[in-house]
Amino acid sequence: MVSGFAKKNVCKVKEVILINPIYDSFRWLACGNSPQPLSNRELSFTLADDVYIRYLSICDQKEFQNLLQKKCPHKLDIGAVYNNKPSISRHDAVVLARELVFDIDLTDYDEVRTCCQEAKVCDKCWKFMVVACEIIHKSLKDDFGFQNILWVFSGRRGIHCWVSDYEARTLDSPGRAAVADYLCLIIGGDNQNKKVHLGSDNLHSSIRRAVSIIDKYFDDIIQDQEFLGTSSRLQKFLKMIPEDALREQVEKSLEKMSESSLERWKTFISIYDSYLRENGNAIRKIKYLVEEIKIQFCYPRLDVNVTKGFNHLLKSPFSIHPKTGKVSIVFKPNNARNMKLDEIPTIHTLLDDSSPDNVQHQNNMRNAVKNFQEVVFSLEKAEAIRKRNYANTTLDF
Structure with a gap:
């Protein structure tokens, strides 16, 4: 959280605290615990020098704020809700609830992205995250009916998604695995x-639906990443074509062309369409080859173990990434395409009035807090309706 990085800049802490949503974070955690007490939720702190403390818990907002001020964590991670305080029964504790979470990291795209590798990230490869966010958000809402969905920038090279609907929080492990596999x-x-x-x-x-979303960005992504722009990349692409005769035709034509990936892709589509018209028996084998290739290049790559399991703690919204100093801001899924990595607030620019980015980062931080508040309010409203309906059902019975 902000406190650990602001420790040496006390005169600015009060200003940062105004836009650091401790109260809203507490409200969000409290709703996510219902109907269990908040003290049953596991939290963990990462302190200076990578000191890691697990099995923490809080009872109320005051204790939450005091704990943050006392420990000055560099990072706050959030875990599951147990049948007891995690510090008391950590060995035989039973998980009762946990947000349905998704972790998407750009390192999992390293086999297809060419602009960056490993920890590096730029606006070009951020488009993979835009596609992932749109596809997953649409599926969670339209296919599963979830409504309370929080999207958070990880602070460096990825995004996290938290689904807080009661039905999502109480999913068992097989249910989470089924969603992840879907x-x-x-x-x-x-x-x-x-x-x-x-x-x-x-x-x-x-x-x-996923392919239609990919199509909105595919031309830009293929030009940014130049999937077919070198001999080695072209060979990798050709290996995705299972039909020998088609592969030979494509290879022969594309090798003669310029190295523009977009032009090579358009030529491939033309050859593919002609091949299907002339070879009707090939349809069963390569009917959706174009869609398959687009999906392999651009479809979300989830860390399914994070979604399936209960033991993985996930970074809290508005934590500070220890390497980049960037804030894990909350963003709206329909605005992911407009996000610029250099406009994401950092703890350094938030604390430094003389920074040329200070005003913009302050405004972006306030917008992120507003986005968070909207999700929290929606969750509180949904919880109130659920509890009222449950009470009415109980009375009717």
Whole structure:
């Protein structure tokens, strides 16, 4: 949280605290615990020198604020809700609730992104996150009916999604695994050339919807990443084509062209369409080849273990990333495409009035807090309705 980084700049702490939503974070945690007491929620702190403290818990807002001020954590992670205080029964504790969470990291795109690798990230590869956010958010709302969905920038190279609906929080492990598997279309290890197989039957509506979202960004992404722009990348692309005769035609034509990936892609589409018209028997094998390739390049790559399990603690919204100093801001999914990495607030610019980015980062921080407050208010409203309906059902019985 902000306190750990602001420790040496006491005169500015009060100003930062005004836009650091401790009270809203408490409200969000309290709703996510219901119907269990807040003291049953596990928190963890990362202190200076990477000192890690697990199995913390709080009873009320005052204790939460005092704990933050006393420990000055560099990072706050949030875990599950147990049948007792995590500090008391950590060995035989039973998980009763946990937000349904998704972790998407750009390092999982390293086999396809070419602008950056590993910890590096830029506005070009951020477009992968935009696509992931749109696809997952739409699926969570339209396919599962979830409403209380929080999107958070991880602070460096990814995004986190928290689904706080009661039905999501109380999902068991098989239920979470089913959701994660439903959202995973890319399957296979590093040695597998083609990792998406859609078959020849009619595509599920969710896959068609995902492809339509990818299509909005595909031309820009293929130009940014130059998927087909070198000989080695072209060879990787050709290995995704299972039909030998088609692959030979594509290779022969694309090798003669300029190295523009977009132009090569358009030529591939033309050759593919002609091939299907002339070889009707190939339809069953490569009916959705174009969609499969687009999905392999651009579809979300989830860390499914984070979604399936209960033991993984996830960074709290508005934590500060220890390497970048960036704030884990809350953003609206429909605004992900407008986010610029250099406009994300950092603890340094928030504390430094002389920084040329101070005013913009302060405003962006306030917008992020407002986004968070809207989600918290929606969650509180949903919880109030759920409790009222439950009480009425109990009285009727």
